[in-house]
Amino acid sequence: MALAFAYAIFSGSWLFFVTSLLILLGFTTWGAFDIRLGYFLRVFYRKKNPAAKQVALTFDDGPSVFTPPVLDLLRDFDFKATFFCIGKEVQHFPDIANRILSDGHTIANHTFSHTTNFGFLSTEQVIAELETCNNIISATVDRRPTFFRPPFGVTNPSVAKAVQRLGLQTIGWSNRSLDTVIKDEDRILRRVLRKLQSGDIILLHDTTQRTVNVLRKILPMLKAEGYVCVSVDDLLNLQAYEA
Template sequence: MPGTPSAIRRRCAGAAVAAVALATALSGCTTYDTQSPRSARNAAAKKAGADPSAAALPAGAVDCREAKCIALTFDAGPSEHTPALLKVLDEKKVRVTFFLLGHNHVDKYPDLVAQMGRNGNVLGNHTWTHRRLTDLEPAEIRTELDRLNTAVEKLTGERPTLMRPPQGRTNKEVAKISKELGLSLVLWNDTASDYATTDSALIHKRILKDAHRDGIILLHDLYKGTVPAVPGIIDSLRAEGYTLVTVPELMAPAKPEPGKIYKP
């Protein structure tokens, strides 16, 4: 299940893009434009000069133009550990973004999906079977994304509008199909490689090491060491002055645009 940053490296020198990402040698040197949450907010603020409504925040949203925000996200749920995670989030009063996986997750724990979407949490798309989208034909990409969205809509009444590509691998074709399906792509800057360790203290340490304002944290609640690390991660981030938010809150008043790739 890993969605590791090693799958994307910035190596393609000289590319005239806002940010350059490179898939591993399996996919070749693939570049694509990305936008940071901060730059999305700045663009919305600039637009507000002509359209004041562009600066409006959703009701109850944190204003990350003022607060020191960071987004906590979880991939590949639901899992047997999700109820414990939801209890922690409820007790800590934290809203997060879940990128749901279909096969053996949404279809195995359907009753958890609606619970995950409560209390202000946001449900996103992590494909149906976790195949690398950059290895697939267009019709297969569409099936991976649309099948998950349809399943979530059936369970919750709403279709996800955010998507995290497995292993962070994306390209222009993936972005094009995502746009057609109304999905914005969300990458990350901070992860603990929790698929490779059960050491909760190490997971905590790794997350705090790379945390920064307007960052996006990637964890997986299906791994044994992750959920026990979450209370301490939340407490430590708050002690450093962070406000934990969802991905849409991090970007507000900008709204995620379908087909656009966001990365801190």
């Protein structure tokens, strides 16, 4: 792309220059919103060719009153999951955050406030969001997460710099349930199962009864298909916490 710019400027082809610029802007916007591209930073979003038939269920935006029923269901099937928690929700529900850990699941960073402006924050502001969340989690459950998932899956140069400076690992997803968007539980179920592959990281939210209902149907189906649900750290063989 840089070469194209240089060529465009030297050749004086303004039409070509403008076209190149628009294409670059398009790619940058797409890169900012499709976490799988890893356009700005390295993003782990699935396990390629896993040895066993396994997937990682991930739950964003909790803890909430819907987290305990999610934990009950996971316990019934002896499945492990990863919870990307919002710092201020950990402050609201410290006991639930502790249960996530004591039930054998992994807790991870999903920023302090989950602001809708996340894509527009400066590097310093992103660092503050990530550090405040980690400070709260660490004070609550005595673990300091190294896994981070950006709100809305947004990545950009500020997020990339913040992640690099704090030494975090960015976790995306390969299977997006759209459980907060789709109202029909069976449609959510079909959407997840239709493209399910071993090694998938599945994005869900422990924030609605709908997701609890979907889980009640999907967990027995996964078990019947021979899948084991494991934490992201076990799936990817990464450390979820600072030493």
